Amino acid sequence: MTTSVWTPPPADETALADWLRARDPIERAPGGGGWHVFGYREVKEVLANHGAFSNAVVRPVPDDSPMRLYREGNLTWMDPPRHRQLRALVSQVFTPRYVAGLEPMIHETVETFLTGIRRNAEVSFVREFASPVVATVIARMVGIPGNGLRLFQEWSQALLALADPGAEQNGLQTVLTKTQIAEAFLHRFIAKRRAAPADDLTSGLIAAEVDGERLGDDEIAGLVALLMSTGQAATLTLVNAIIVLARHPQSLAMLQTRPELLNSAIDEVMRYRSETTRVERKTTRDVVVGGHEIPAGQTVSVWIAAANRDPRVFDGPDVFDIERSTNPHIAFGHGIHYCLGAPLARVEIRIALRRLLDSTVDFAVDPAGTRLLDPRLMFGASEAAVRFDWKEEQ
8 A cells, every 4th residue: 555645746856856765666646646656666567568558648649730740650659569560660670780880970970069069168068969969860870961960950959848847938839840841851851762762771661571561651750750759868868977977076087087887877877867757658457566456547657767766676776876786777668668769879878978078077067057857757958058178189
C-alpha cells in the first residue's frame, strides 16, 4: 500500500528531486490523476509489457494539421504489430555498422561548430554548438543538401523550446510553421531520391524491404521527423553534461586527465540527470505491477528520472560519480521502445564532449543566461550561457 502523501510534482529541479525521492515504487494520484510508477524494477516491468501498457497515448492528429508529420512512421507512439513491422524495415538500414560509418562526418561537423565558438569567452551553448551539431548530423545522414541544413537547425531549436517554460507564447506556432515547411521540403526531397538514389539514409529507407513491404513517402518523412524529435536527447545530454560537470569541478578535472572515463561519465550524466523525466502509457487490460492492480483504461506515468535514482539499484543514487562501476540506467528506455537512435546519440555525445574537453582548461555555466526546461517533462536547458577557458590552439 502507498505510504507517502501525494502532492503534485513541483516545477523546480531541486524540489522535484526531493519529491521523487519521497515516492513509493507505485502510487495512485487522487482525483483521477492516474497511476505513477517510480521504482526501477517496476518501471522496467511496465516498459517491457507492451501488451498490457499501450504506447498509443497521443490523441489523433487531424489530417489538415502540420503535426501529421509526426503521426506516420512514428515508432514512439505505435504498438505492435505495426511497430514491429516498421522497426524491422528501419533496422535493416539503421545498423550499428551504418552508425559507425558516420563517425568521420560527425567529427567534421563537431569541428566546424567548435571552430565557430573557440574564440568566444562566453557561448550560447545550445544555439551555437549542441543543437546545430545534432541537427546537422541528422540532416547530413538523411542526405539533406546544404540549402536545407539551416531549416533542420531551426526546426531542431523550435522543438527544443516546447519544453521551455520561459519560451515565447507562440512557441507551438513556431513548431507548427517549421514542421509544415519541413514536411513540404522532405516530400520534395524523397521524390528526388526515388528518382535518383544516393548513398544516404533516405535512399536506404526507400530501398528497404521486409516480407515484400516497403515504406511510403509519408512514413519516411515521419521517420525523419522522429529522428529530429528524439535527436534532442543528444542535444540535451550534451548541455546536461556541461551543467553537471561545471557543478562538479573535481569530476571535470578527473575527466580531463583520465579520458578513459568518458563513456562512464556520459552514462552517469544520463542517469543522474535523465533527459526524459517520464513517459506515458495506458493500460489495455487489468494488470498487476509491484503488488498493485491497475485496471484497464488507466493512464500510467512512468518516471524514468526516479527509476535512475532508485536506491535499491544504485548505490549513493544522489551522488554524481563518473567512476560508477555498474550503471544499468534506462535513460534510453527499455523494451521494444528502446531508443532506435541511441547508438547515434552516443557517438555524437562522445565525439562532441571529447573535443570540448580537449579544447578547454575549464568552463562555468552562468545561471543568469541559462533557461532550464520544465523538469516535469525533461531535464535540460533550451539555452546555457557557458564561459569557456580555452586552451591555446596548437
